[in-house]
Amino acid sequence: MFNGPEYSYPPYANRPHIMACIDILGNNEFWRAVEEIAAVSEPLLEVLRDVSGGKPSIGSIYESMTKAKDSIRTYHIMDEGKCKAFPDMVDGWWQNKLHSPLHDAAAYLNPSIQYNPEVKFLGIIKEELIAVLDKLLPTPELRHDMTAQIFVF
Structure with missing residues (x-):
C-alpha cells in the first residue's frame, strides 16, 4: 500500500511520520508480533463471546477455558517459555477472577463434557x-x- 505511486510523490513523499509508518509496516518482526497477538487473543475472545452470548454458559465455560489454554499452548509449542507463560497468565486470571466451584459443578453435570473421552479433568470437577x-x-x-x-x- 505505501509502495504505491501516490505515496512516492509530494505532498506525501519524505514526511517523517509517513516514513516511520512505512518502516513499521515493512518490518517482519512487527507482523510476527501481530500474528502472535492474534493467536493468543482469539481463543480468549471466543470464551468472552461464549460467556456474553446470551445463552447459559456456566456449564461450558470450564471447557472453553481449557480449549483456549490448549490453543495458546499449541501455537507456542516451539517456544517453551511462552508455551508456559501465556497459559499460566490465563490460569491466574481464571483462578483469581472468574473461577467458582459452581463452574465445576455445572461442567460435571454437562453431558457433553462428562461423556466426552477427550476431557481429562473430570476428577477435579467431581471433587x-x-x-x-x-x-x-x-x-x-x-x-x-x-x-x-x-x-x-
Missing part, C-alpha cells in the same frame, strides 16, 4: 461438585442420597 453439594445440602442424609445419585449419573 468441586461434591464441595458444592456439601454447601447446598444441609443434612448428611441429603448429601449421601445426592452423592449416590451422582456416582450413578
